[in-house]
Every structure is written in C-alpha cells, then in structure tokens.
Amino acid sequence: MTHYQKLLKIPTIGNSLYNATSEITTVVTESGVIKGICTLFLRHTSASLIIQENADPDVLLDLAKFMSQLVPELSNYRHSTEGYDDMPAHIRTAITHTSENIPINNGHLVLGTWQGIYIWEHRQQNHSRELVVHISG
Numbered sequence: 001m002t003h004y005q006k007l008l009k010i011p012t013i014g015n016s017l018y019n020a021t022s023e024i025t026t027v028v029t030e031s032g033v034i035k036g037i038c039t040l041f042l043r044h045t046s047a048s049l050i051i052q053e054n055a056d057p058d059v060l061l062d063l064a065k066f067m068s069q070l071v072p073e074l075s076n077y078r079h080s081t082e083g084y085d086d087m088p089a090h091i092r093t094a095i096t097h098t099s100e101n102i103p104i105n106n107g108h109l110v111l112g113t114w115q116g117i118y119i120w121e122h123r124q125q126n127h128s129r130e131l132v133v134h135i136s137g
Helices: 021-031 057-070 086-094
Strands: 003-012 017-019 036-042 047-053 099-105 115-121 127-136
Touching (some): 003 021, 003 115, 021 036, 021 127, 047 099, 115 127
Antiparallel strands (some): 036 099, 047 115
C-alpha cells in the first residue's frame, strides 16, 4: 500500500468559504494513487471543512447566512480572550467537520458532479489554514 502526505497552507479571507478542490486534486495526482482514499484533516478549531455544491454560489451564501443566525457572533459567551468572533467560530466548527474522506478511482477524487471541497473560515480576520492531505492506495 502506498501512502502520500502533503501539508497545504491555504490563505483564507475572513469569514468565507474557500474552494480548495483544485489544490487537493493536484495532491491526488502527485501521489500517483489510482485507487484508494483521500483523507483530509484541517488543523484548526475555528475553521472547518465541508463538501458542498460548487455550481451555484447562492448555496454558499445561504449556508453562511444560516450559520450566522444559528450561531450569532454577538452573544454572552464566556470565552472572549481571542476576540468576539472566536467562541462562535469554535461552535461553528464543532457542528461541522475538520476532516473528510473521499474515495479515489482512476486517479481522481470520486466527487459528485456539483461537489466541491471547502474550507470554511469562521473568524473575521484573514488566516493561513493548514490542511493535511493523506492519500492511501
């Protein structure tokens, strides 16, 4: 069995969804794995990883609006050491994911036609997020 691993540093622009599919696809190609699994792990507690529609940008806008209503930034959170947006970012990450597994077949990620892989930045500031891409096959 082959294992290939790469750390991607993804710059995010405060509180947005960043489509990381092309960077991850490049790593899958570099690995040379034809059939296997791609494991993704985002090394943060205030950003998350989701697989979502990549065709209509309104889907992402509606998701962001829903999340901001579900977990408002201005509330009576006890944790505020790192700023008013930090605790809501932790909650948003807790109800989403920091890892995903995607099958690889014929050297390609087996994503649906309209699926993309997104890093969801939950903080207001720009960050450099670290995404571990591990390929087994």
